[in-house]
Amino acid sequence: MISVSAVVVSHGHARELETLLPLLAPQVDELVVVANRPGSTPRSLPSATRVIENTRPLRLSANVNLGTAATSGEWVLFSNPDVDPAPDSVGVLHAFAARRERCGIAGPRTTWPDGSWQPTRRRFPTVGGTLVRRTPLRRLFPPLERQRDHYLLDEDVETPVEADWLLGAFLLMRRAMLDELGGWDEGYRHYVEDIDLCYRAMRAGWERWYVPGARVTHDWAQVTDRRFLSRQSLWHARSMMRFVREHPETLARL
Template identity: 80%
Template structure:
């Protein structure tokens, strides 16, 4: 069995993969690329990488589970196509995670393309905070300025720390945990899958760790932050509704 497998989902992100894959491939033992629609693959795929091409587009969680099933590593790294890991980023995540028997998920310190810190270690969402983030109220109360506790904005730390949840752009996941939880929840159309995974991991006794020694750059599109009325906004609202139906106790977090 290989140790670290990587799964990358491309939904027309051929250009981004042309940058990511040559950097990621040397850091992992196995690499699977899921092409979710035509135009998803760069001109060249690293030697040894396997490509899974979908006949019809699937949901993100479906594609992650598909990629996980196509790999054999004891650890599975999921990466967005718009992430670029620094050399040694995967080794830093894995090197820390294996020292914690109950570490199920590990995530890196993330930067914007301009080098500034991107807060990806977060508290589980509250109803009030979500309403501000996903309505015009965000114009009055900018979340990345005002929601300091949710984003841990005052905690750009340099040592590993446990997290509620980690933004699902670049996550190292223990296969044993994924098998126990049944993988990512394919009922989500898009968005909130990462929160749900971390919440279910927490309830099952699996730790989620932020590991700042591992560093990546993420060109985060923030589509739902830029427009209030779009299909992405609707998908996010439906996903939050699903999360609350699955975990009604979280509604008490006002």
């Protein structure tokens, strides 16, 4: 019986997969790589790894759904290529989540490559806070100083706690929840998919848990935090507008 299936989407990340896949493969029962463009997989793959090669690039959500549909585990682990999981990270997440009937999503404690904490458990965004984070206003009101409550910077906890949403770099998801929600929303060009998934899970009564006993390292590029005028910034803005259109009640949280 397959318990945990893993899906990794690679958009030209062959080098990163050389590190990730050997670490991830021993922790899961099934491993699928969705190659979103040529050159997305290394020459050598762990045994039993399956590769889905797209004939044309798809959006991230579409790729996650594609990989999920190709697997059969009760749980689906999605990982970014730039994550290095500890040897027991999936097992810790699974052991915790499986004990809670309504746990739909579980995520680990994440650190930067230098070992410093990366705050991946966050509150749902507000319109005003997002405007500050994604515009030059961030120079006047530095988010990591003025929005500590959004990033939960004063809560580096050591025991599992519930979350509004979890950064989608490494998420264990219950398939029953994904089936109920219809998977990841493929209407997002890029960015905000993880917020949307957690928000829809919350509305459907599924719990989202931060499990710090599970540890991963994430070499996060943070493109939208480094540049205001970029293609990625435009994608993020459009995704946030879609989030508000899909969930207009969030406008009350200005």
